[in-house]
Amino acid sequence: MSKSFNFSLQDALFIGFCATLLVALKSMLRLKLGISGHSMFLMTFFYLICYGVVGRVGSVSACGLQSGLVAMILSVGKGGPLILIKFALPAIAMDLSLILVAGLFTLRWRCVLVGLIGCFAWATKGWVEDLLVGMTMQVALVQFALSMLKGGMFTLLAALMVPPVLERLKSHDLLYKESAK
Amino acid sequence: MLEQVNPHYQMDMVCADMNLLELNRVSFRYHSDSSLVLNEASLSIRKGECHCISGPTGSGKSSLLNLIVGCLSRPFEGELHIADGVVLGLVMQDPNVQFIRQSVGAEVAFALENLAVPYDLMVGKVQAALRRVGLYVSLDMPIEQLSLGQKYRLMIAAQLVYEPDILLLDEPWAQLDDMGVDELMSVLRLLKSDNVAIVLVEHNPAAFSDLVDHFWQLKDGRVTSGCFQLAPISFTRPGYVPVGKSVLAFEPFEFCFEDQSPLFVCHDHLELFEGEIVALVGDNGAGKSSLLKSIAGIQSNVRALPLAVLGKQPRLGIFGGELGLLLQRPNRQLFENTVLEEMQFSLKRFGLPLENADRLLREMGLEDLKFHSPHTLSYGQQHLVALASLASLKPKVLLLDDPLAGLDQAFYCRVWQVLVSLSQQGTAILFSSHRQMNHMPVTRSWQLSDGILQSEQGFMDCMNAG
Numbered sequence A: 001m002s003k004s005f006n007f008s009l010q011d012a013l014f015i016g017f018c019a020t021l022l023v024a025l026k027s028m029l030r031l032k033l034g035i036s037g038h039s040m041f042l043m044t045f046f047y048l049i050c051y052g053v054v055g056r057v058g059s060v061s062a063c064g065l066q067s068g069l070v071a072m073i074l075s076v077g078k079g080g081p082l083i084l085i086k087f088a089l090p091a092i093a094m095d096l097s098l099i100l101v102a103g104l105f106t107l108r109w110r111c112v113l114v115g116l117i118g119c120f121a122w123a124t125k126g127w128v129e130d131l132l133v134g135m136t137m138q139v140a141l142v143q144f145a146l147s148m149l150k151g152g153m154f155t156l157l158a159a160l161m162v163p164p165v166l167e168r169l170k171s172h173d174l175l176y177k178e179s180a181k
Numbered sequence B: 001m002l003e004q005v006n007p008h009y010q011m012d013m014v015c016a017d018m019n020l021l022e023l024n025r026v027s028f029r030y031h032s033d034s035s036l037v038l039n040e041a042s043l044s045i046r047k048g049e050c051h052c053i054s055g056p057t058g059s060g061k062s063s064l065l066n067l068i069v070g071c072l073s074r075p076f077e078g079e080l081h082i083a084d085g086v087v088l089g090l091v092m093q094d095p096n097v098q099f100i101r102q103s104v105g106a107e108v109a110f111a112l113e114n115l116a117v118p119y120d121l122m123v124g125k126v127q128a129a130l131r132r133v134g135l136y137v138s139l140d141m142p143i144e145q146l147s148l149g150q151k152y153r154l155m156i157a158a159q160l161v162y163e164p165d166i167l168l169l170d171e172p173w174a175q176l177d178d179m180g181v182d183e184l185m186s187v188l189r190l191l192k193s194d195n196v197a198i199v200l201v202e203h204n205p206a207a208f209s210d211l212v213d214h215f216w217q218l219k220d221g222r223v224t225s226g227c228f229q230l231a232p233i234s235f236t237r238p239g240y241v242p243v244g245k246s247v248l249a250f251e252p253f254e255f256c257f258e259d260q261s262p263l264f265v266c267h268d269h270l271e272l273f274e275g276e277i278v279a280l281v282g283d284n285g286a287g288k289s290s291l292l293k294s295i296a297g298i299q300s301n302v303r304a305l306p307l308a309v310l311g312k313q314p315r316l317g318i319f320g321g322e323l324g325l326l327l328q329r330p331n332r333q334l335f336e337n338t339v340l341e342e343m344q345f346s347l348k349r350f351g352l353p354l355e356n357a358d359r360l361l362r363e364m365g366l367e368d369l370k371f372h373s374p375h376t377l378s379y380g381q382q383h384l385v386a387l388a389s390l391a392s393l394k395p396k397v398l399l400l401d402d403p404l405a406g407l408d409q410a411f412y413c414r415v416w417q418v419l420v421s422l423s424q425q426g427t428a429i430l431f432s433s434h435r436q437m438n439h440m441p442v443t444r445s446w447q448l449s450d451g452i453l454q455s456e457q458g459f460m461d462c463m464n465a466g
Helices: A009-029 A039-054 A059-074 A080-101 A107-132 A137-171 B061-069 B104-114 B119-132 B148-160 B178-193 B288-296 B339-349 B355-363 B379-391 B409-424 B459-465
Strands: B010-012 B019-028 B038-046 B050-054 B077-083 B088-091 B166-170 B197-201 B214-219 B222-225 B246-250 B253-255 B264-266 B270-273 B277-282 B307-309 B323-326 B397-401 B428-433 B444-449 B452-456
Touching (some): A009 A039, A009 A059, A039 A059, A039 A080, A039 A137, A059 A080, A107 A137, B019 B061, B050 B061, B061 B088, B061 B166, B061 B197, B088 B148, B104 B119, B104 B148, B119 B148, B178 B197, B246 B428, B253 B288, B270 B428, B277 B288, B277 B409, B288 B307, B288 B323, B288 B397, B288 B428, B323 B379, B339 B355, B355 B409, B379 B397, B379 B409, B409 B428
Parallel strands (some): B010 B077, B050 B197, B050 B214, B166 B197, B264 B452, B277 B428, B277 B444, B323 B397, B397 B428
Antiparallel strands (some): B019 B038, B019 B077, B214 B222, B444 B452
16 A cells, blocks of 8 residues: 555645645635535546546555645544544545455446445544444434435445546647556 | 756856766666666757657657756656756646646746846846747736747746757647747857757757757667658548538637737638537637637637527537537646546547547557556547547537647548548537648638738638639
8 A cells, every 4th residue: 555655756746736726715715515424526536537547556545645634734624533534434434445346347437436435434434433423323324324315425426526527638739648548 | 847967967167168967878767667768868958059859659768858958757767968057948748737837927937036136137138038939028917828839938938048058849830830840940049159959859850950960769669870761741631511500600709818908800700610629719818719719618708709509609618529629738627537438428428439549549549558647648649539529429529629739640640531431421610729730631720810800711612702
């Protein structure tokens, strides 16, 4: 895994760019939609773009950790220092799932599947939090299901946007190496 | 562009008679599934030599220059030796992509700043470089106010200022007017006598024949000795051009940007009729592009003109598919993922048959590029695709800003065939050029020189009068 994080300068810059833009957009937009799960939209989108462009194991985790650190330092979002987990956990889950599904399915379905796995990790984090604050298992599970449903919708939307964006980047010759297919 | 030599490139010590640069059986392709752009290309350049590389549009000439200066991040096979300490300068076909700063002086001084030249010396060096290329403008002038030809000169000045050992120029003839080419020639002669090596990529090598020591042609990825040439073009002008309806009419006017003195004046009543092909001829910076944009209604900072296009005062978006404008920088109007999608975009928008796209691509010999991204094509190919997508709409008025730049003779010929065909179907065509089009099927010229725009009595007037 340590070798996986040995990115080239271009890769590292792109990961940093995605992480910064993710946090910047999140902090600037300050969407108060009243719908839980909308944060999964930006997260899924930037993580999957990172995977599509860099195309290496560890790129999504690196992006998640970086955005979590930036968000923690700048106090973006709710959660205090635990915001790091909010950003990093879905990213690590997505990276691990990519080890299994890297060569399977078309890019679109792979993005959807990997995105939903990230959403599952995000919802799981909420479920554990609910249990820790003393919620009963039954209520916590209902909350988990609701989070999965709402977050899943945003995840689906973002994952479906990724292949056309990658296609556009490729047509502009902005992908500097063979990207994920 | 001040280029640092890529560490992957092998360095040699410079000796008086040694090569400054040597390509040895270099092969290159953009993607693993695409054909070879360079196929075992070999070339060596010594001090004071001038090399000219010609070849068909899209044959890889610009890619070769980019590879030499290390702009291509993709790997290549073969060897590229650049002698130790050799400084390379490159002026790309579209100089806009190279600008870093906002003003003329800052742009030329950029390389000097990087070389830690003392500020006191900078101004003199910058002014001398600008004078060498015949660009007499204020150092504070914003670059965006320069014409494309002036920008090309500026970029040459930005290279000359740090005294490169090898100067690479991508199609200067297409971007410069005749005076600009003469001035460039004298600069290049001087550089050559100072032992600077020059590499030109050019569709018109004859223009630089006095200067060039070695002519090369790049075809099918191979660099061989000689000039790439096709059979000479011959066109027959239409014998009689019926004067159709007027589609564009100017009353006498002064053309000036807001809060500025007039750029040029027109004392005559000018009209463009259906089926006409009119050339708007003027030097770099005369105002041709701004006039065309004003006619299309997209030039915002110009004083209102007494102008009617298709009976209306031009405004952005009011003409729909009836008016087409080809910009001088075609990449500004290409946005789809493939050439075919690009062609079909406007056809879908205006409810026209999608088969027009295939037909036009066939007519213009662009079928091979159908599924290619328009953004990765060469400058000339982008011009062709943008023109084809406009021509497929068969607009009533077609405005073309320097449509022939970057084209080899074969495509030059095909473009003219398409334009003649459109004019025969009633399209009025106004295109700009910095050279006279006497041998082309142009019905009339509008001359823009010495700040005056006037219509020249063309053969059409004589024919119709007769």
